[in-house]
Amino acid sequence: MLSFFSASRDSRRLHQSCNAITDCKDLVSDSSSSPEFIQELLPSAERTALLYHLSYLCLGNFPELEAVIREGALQTQLLFGSSEALLLKYAETSENIVTFLLPNLEVAAVKNKPELARKFLEKAKGWINDIIMDGKEIVKRYEKHNSDVCNSTSDIITEMEKTEKQQHQTSEMKELQKIIDGLKEKHLSISEEIEDYERKIEEKNTEIRELISRIRETDFKMYSMIVPFVDSIISHIYKTTESTSEKDQIRALEADLSETIEAQKRLKEEEQEIQNQLLENELKLAKLQTENGQMLSVRSLDEVRKRLSRIQQILVQLQKFWEKVGSKLDTLKERTFAGDVWIEDLTDMKEEFLDSIDAAEEGWTKFGISCMKANNIFSIQANEAYRFLEISPSSLSEEERQKEYERVKQKLDKKIRLSKQ
Template sequence: MANAVVPTSWNPGFIEELLPSSQQVSLLYHISYLCLAKFPKLERLLRMRAVETQLLFGSSEAVMLKCVGTSQNLVSSLFPMLIQAVEKNKPVLAIKYLEKARTWITEIIRDVEKMADRYDALNKDVATTTSDVITEKKETDKQLGQLSKDIATMMETVKKLEAELSKTTAQLTETEKKIDAKNSELQNLVRAAAAQSSSLAVLAALVPFIGPLLKALYESRSAAAVAQNIKVLESQLIQLNAEKTSLKQQQWNLQVQIIDWRMKLAKLQLDKDAIPEPTHLGEVQRYLSKIQTILVQLKGFWENVYSLLGNIKDKTFVGEDLIDQPDFKELFVKSIQTATQIWEAFGLSCGKAVNIFRVQSKDAYRFLEIDPSSLSPAVWQKEYDSVKGKLQELKVFDDGIILAIQS
């Protein structure tokens, strides 16, 4: 019977990270677009990058739709066929469908990889645009002469907040590294225990998520031997995650303050006909990188699923007679039924990601339909305040995930 291939840990709720990142990107583009209203050349460059991002989100929606479809195919096609193959002792049929499923997954891996590469290319383009803004700003500032004392004071305040943010971010990164290490230790312990249990080995081979395995292990008789070690690791993870949540809240509070001061600074610079600092574009790059990282992790996830299915094929249906054993049949069917529920939940998560990208590709960039230089001062200020308010409505909740407050 198949032993579990240990995959990269992956949370089906990954869309909770996609939502704020995609929202941040569009809002930061919007505020940058408004701030470049008086500078047509830079406005055109920014519009180009924003349109590219909008199109990329549309393509990302298509890739996530494929993830939804593949998850549904595993549930509606592969798993029932595996049950049928085991019940009717037809290993050749099982191998055929496992290979078919691996073909679906190969296509997803290729598509997700291409999408991650496109985010990387877009990020470089945004960096080039940022550089262009900085170059243009230097020329404009020379013509304007010495900036006001108010602007210099604001810039100093922003620098202090950024230094504090950098320190908090470093602490958060260190805490996340500790969490990753503990998660890896917990995962290895749980999967090793599952591999030794006849009732859990099949489930471990079918399900690339650690949570359901941990639950199943606690409910089985085999949990006693490792339960204490698992509880110690869980306790350490709870403490580390509490620290992470606190640091993320602190980080976000600082980010909100910096956004507020940068907006005040940008408005003051605009009033003096100076090009604002392109700091918001730097933030765009950061959130694009976050989405790219999620896609890279998604690619790794599907690569591990590909390996898991290959392991099932090679160790369960090739060269062994285990499918002739009644006890194994019952165990196998039960494990697939459990795996079906887990994969259905994953499909729903992918469906939510589809909706996130759909909204961002269709609705979030409507501001590009309006020429910001054509807005009256009052309308410009109203639009500016609206975007500022939306940015400040993003909060960090107790689970440490940045989410948008739903109106």
């Protein structure tokens, strides 16, 4: 049994958290109400390599286990490279929508040419179908990789149980371990609360979408087919609808949703603070273990799994987002072809349609910018952040390994401090 944690207890927790990965797609809410939701990818992507590096250094005296970490880090690096390419496709498709699809739809509306509109809608649907398939493939790879990381962590714990000797804990180490155990229990409890709020938010979003759908049937059918972001649609409804009843219903639902989101946001901030405290205390414990000539913890590998799982969840959100956009374009194309939308000279709808194109351009531009920011982060991670794999920690002296560990720890501490600001 490891001196700094109960391996059997961590094995149980690992089993629970790995099961949670399998279910993560069921817990994803529709976060695409705003074009900037994709930026939630960035913190997880930036921390993953640092956490891998710490795990790698921890196992410098265990070449076989070092090889397990190395393989996982290499697979993550490759996966981040594929994610970089996918995000670039998302950005390029957004740009194509802004510079190609929307202007041509505007021309079709002004000149009353439904066949022209249908032609460009078909082209856009082709782009979107391609990136939906690409996105599904990446999500599958993350799912498999997360499972592999869980198995690797379990294998490492098992191997360390077999090879480690009973080691003495100082009173300071015991006190840190008590703090860590308490934080883990708090983290488990708050994670369950966040999942509950996730479901509540999805319920509220569904109510809002259903209300918007009922309103669409009369005044906003065209606008909602062009603009993919719910907040833009709601803003348009407030500006243009004359129905006080409909406005009041939306305001009430938005107030409930806002209250629920704020409650979850506070919990997420608390969860982040607990995660930061956990990492800080585990790094302190690792320093004490080194000073006492003991084996370092590999808890950072479990944190890698959590970060990869979060990335997977956001990529699932993106996949759902593109599927909804594709569905909207299909609906618009079908109604255009049937003459349901492009009725003779579009007298009653032309102004609304042109307004929707302006709003869509603004939303898609913001979304494309967010995609490029994420693309740049994944590019740095895929091309530079994993260079530590070029040097085997077993080739370093104990002093060199500890010095490198402290350097990486400081970089991770900086990320933690920035996340608190």
